[in-house]
Amino acid sequence: MSIILIGFMGAGKSTVAKLLSNDFIDLDKMIEQQIEMPISTFFDLFGEDDFRQVEQEVFEAAIHMDFVIATGGGIVENTGNLDILGFQNQVVYLKSDFDSLWQRILKDDKNQRPLAKDKEFARKLFEKRTPVYEKVADLVIAVENKQPDKIAQEIRDWQGNL
């Protein structure tokens, strides 16, 4: 079993996964390869429910590859994904306060996040999901004001003591 990174949009899952291993999967990128379009376009064309269906199918495939996985922030929206996470023992939650995440999301010109168009809508998602992240996590790391390489080292140190 390998590290699975969870947390809200902007927490640094895609960034930290790359630092942890060359054998990593960014689930969003794997999804975009499958749907052959940006996630934002898929949301516009087919909606969130169809996205969650694809996300679960791709997650079920990715989990068998035993790579470090950077999930998308909505991985906890689907009970099938929660069942999978429940069987893992290296689920790492990159935790931050909403305002810090929102600043990162606003500055991030590389990722289009269809569910981050409105701050108060995103805040409600954050409030809904935070207890679920906490519940499924084997390790919680506070990531505010922390560099990605320090976060990656904390995860390696924790892994080394398992």
Ligand SMILES: Nc1ncnc2c1ncn2[C@@H]1O[C@H](COP(=O)(O)OP(=O)(O)O)[C@@H](O)[C@H]1O
């Ligand atoms: N530890 C960090 N400190 C500051 N900015 C970060 C950190 N980790 C990631 N970022 C930046 O925040 C944005 C979101 O990072 P990303 O890895 O895409 O997060 P996620 O995959 O959790 O949505 C990117 O612009 C990234 O450069």
Ligand SMILES: O=C(O)C1=C[C@@H](OP(=O)(O)O)[C@@H](O)[C@H](O)C1
């Ligand atoms: O929070 C969410 O529902 C989503 C988060 C995104 O991934 P990141 O958390 O890597 O931005 C991506 O999966 C999609 O836009 C939906």
Ligand SMILES: [Mg+2]
């Ligand atoms: Mg990401």
